[in-house]
Amino acid sequence: MADTAVRPAPAAGTTQTASRGRPGRRKEAVAGYVFLSPWLLGLFGITLLPMLYSLYLSFTDYDLLQDPEWVGLENYERMFTGDPQFWNAVVATVLFAVTSVPLKLAVALGVALLLYRNRRGVGLYRSLYYVPSLLGGSVAIAIVWQTLFGGQGAINEVLAVFGIPTRAWINDPSFALGTLVVLAAWQFGAPMVIFLAGLKQIPAEMFEAAALDGAGRFKQFWHVTLPLLSPVLFFNVVLETIAGFQGFTAAFVISGGTGGPADSTLLYTVYLYLRGFGDFQMGYASAMAWVFLIVLGIITAIVFRSGSLWVHYADEGDR
């Protein structure tokens, strides 16, 4: 980065005139960096340099007890060709994200629409629906989930009423991930609150105009609500997608730290943890982390790109 040398600030005590003269501007620039310095220190010390170190480590074999040993691309090779568990983790994570994110957002939007059109008690509903989001990421809820969906859990009793055969949901590889998806979708309160706020912003005239044109409820939704809601929707999609790929706590606690049964809940972050902090293969874990970062970056970029196609900013004309 080009650096413009910053001259020392004028001696303290001199009165500043209101004019943004050279000394004033300089002082402000300096002040800017002073205020920014903790963040900058954090950025380099805690974020950027560790990132670079992580890149270096990804090419080594490092167990923290002995020095890192350069192994070149071996970690990456092993990851893609010699490690079936890696692919299990990828599949589990993609499956989880692809099912839980749309589900969560659909429920959030649906409930927001319901709440929005029926104004009584919105505040109360909103707060109550939000509680699962508040508590959902905790170990406590994961423990409850494990018991609820276990072989002798309450969910089985409830489902039995509907004639659904009982099974140990969390111990069966075909369904274990499903329990995590349900847990994720259960926390729809947070995106719902955002949708509600977005809905409130839509001016009533839009609907009136559409109604005058003879548009029915559904058409109003499709042609008025959805487009005007698209920035908020986009925002939620981005954030939930990123969060969806990073799930850890529930998968870890419910599977007892194994990603089981049979790797069905072995989310990428869980596998990364197991390799990095369980086996202390820190070089390999770093390689995994970089792959994760790149893939997540690509996915985010794709979502952003797609955004330009369907997101409609109401005030675009003013920009």
Add this chain to the structure above:
Amino acid sequence: MATTTVAPVATAAAAPGPVGNNRRWYEGATAHVVLIALLLVALYPIVYMIGTSFKAPDEILNNVNVLPRRFSPQNYAEGWIGIPGVTFGTFFLNSAVVAAGVVIGNVVACSLAAFAFARLKFPLRGFWFAIMIGTLLLPHHVLIVPQYVLFNSLEWINTPLPLIVPKFLATEAFFVFLMVQFMRGIPRSLDEAAEIDGCGPYRRFLFVVLPLTKPALVTTAVFSFIWTWNDFFTQLVYLNDLDAYTVPIGLRLFLDSSGQNAIAPMFAMSVLSLVPVFLFFLVFQRLIVDGINTSGIKG
């Protein structure tokens, strides 16, 4: 970088919404029925958790109703004793210490950075701002390995330091962003008035902007507390000794080490662990929801 157009929530005056056919009374009723049903389903796990925490140990796997047959508050006493050697009191204390540190760190550091971004002009401001937004999208798992190595060499492992110190360096971009958005909403005229009176940027920050940013500060504090209290991954990585454990890890250890008979006390402690979060929520409900709206995000 696209930003959303969601502005701070303004209380809606009229009731906008799809207009047209007069809403028949039963439509409203149906909607309410659906909403309440969904609410029951949504709150069921929590109610179940509370109810089960009061069940006698042999009831846990037999009685799947929410309400206990025999009210057994002793689960809480038993659970509190926790694992031989360490009581849950220690876990709560540790969590409180970490949470307090994080809250202070975030409030102080993020407000400093936010002020710089929102109010001061300096070279490359836009560049740094873009980078900050970029770090919002950075998965922290990428950094955990090298950060661990770093903190290990500083001999900070097993202390709350790796959890607290980074917060003093404004590493939670989310709050910086939140405060920036908020500060941008404060009229510049106040700043300018102060400037004319001879206040430099430092005094402007302390005496003009910061007091007006209080709602955002409180929101930051509340979210910081809630997220830290529930944080599992980083605490799992950095805290190894039993007496350094925080509530999430202590709870999980309890889960792994206890026999079948300990499910009830475990549930009791689970409920207890969520109480602080829930209390914060009750008190700051309004702020939390507004905070989400102002900058939009995760719960």
Add this chain to the structure above:
Amino acid sequence: MAILGLSRTVRSLAAGTAVLAVLATAACGGGSRASDQEAGGPPEREQPVQLEVTWWGGPARAEITQKVLDLYTQKHPNVTFTTQWQGYSGYYDKVNTSAAGRNAADIIQIDNRVLREYANKGLIAELDPWVGSTLQLDGIDPKLLETGKVDGKLYAIPLAANTGSFVVDKTVVEPLGLLPPETGWASWEEFGEWAARVNQATGSQPWAFRDESATMGAFEFWLRQRGKELYDGQKPGFTVEDATAWFEMWATFRDSGAASPAEVAQPANGGDISKNTVITQQTAGTFSYDNQLTEIAKGTDHELVLVPLPGDQSGAYARPSQFFTAYARGENIATAVDVINFFVSDPEAGAILGTERGLPPNKQVRDQIAPQFDEQLQYVLAFDERVTAQAGPTPPVPAQGDSQVTRLLTAAAENVGFGRQTPAEAAEEFVAQVTGELERAAS
């Protein structure tokens, strides 16, 4: 505010260099405090010493271990202890993490799964210098003591010996007239038939036996009956055919109802006593190490019996159930060694420990305290001696990477159990991965 005079770039460079410097020192090993101590020196008797002890187990084990430590403090008031314990699953994660942080406990309980690895990585101290002085090991069966040696050097002291067994819920099977013979079944087929009959009688409430296809102890026993060992140096000692036969056998058991479905067995695959299926009354039998009877019996009010594993007992061996080791970077290794010696040689300590971890390794201690044992401990003792009398030769210390192999076996077994792979497919993948892991671990 001199810092304002620095340009932004210089400031960020300074921050960066500081961090890099720190990171660089991370890569270099720290100095060993242990080198200050004399290997073979006497334990500290005057200065106050605090030692940290860590082990895995359940609350029962925690209680008695604490008692022994308290007893030691009584005899040597200058030594106090802090303790860390937890369930088996995740135990080594914790030890590894603390070792990486250069602050592992002074006394670490391990099993033979990680002995070679820890010895090779210099995590645990070589104990030979103290043999004869602080360590009085004459009473310990030399074959058992051998199991604590890696390449001839003593690194770990066996705390106890145990052997694999099947635990059967007598309260469930006796009323059905299906109590297994005390000497066990003559073959695995016979076992399968017995279990199938039990399951028919109970109507799968509970299941007759837990699916043990993921259990390393059972697999090793079965392999040894075929004349093979788990490891041949740093290579697997078994073939794809062996593994396939193992998985197929359990598949047959599951089909006949002799063994529980995979989903019932799965939670206990991590080795945690708290998930033991006999305790949860989901099965009428499960594999267990004989000393675990104490802990299991605590978890259920049913009466339990120990039965030898099916077939000829050459598969069994006197297994070091746990070792105590001394952290190589500890500050008071000599004192730590003395505490370890106390655990295995002191009759009072032996009386407290009972057979919870296994049989006392020290024959003198064992003879002295056996009469004081309660019925249950006597029962376990008798069982163990009976079985190990017919045991085969002690296998060599497991290869480095053994803990991975355990994980791989679980994964393969679960894949077969849940129908995601055929026994042949799982066996092939299993052997290939084991070979790979062992190779990698050795390099």
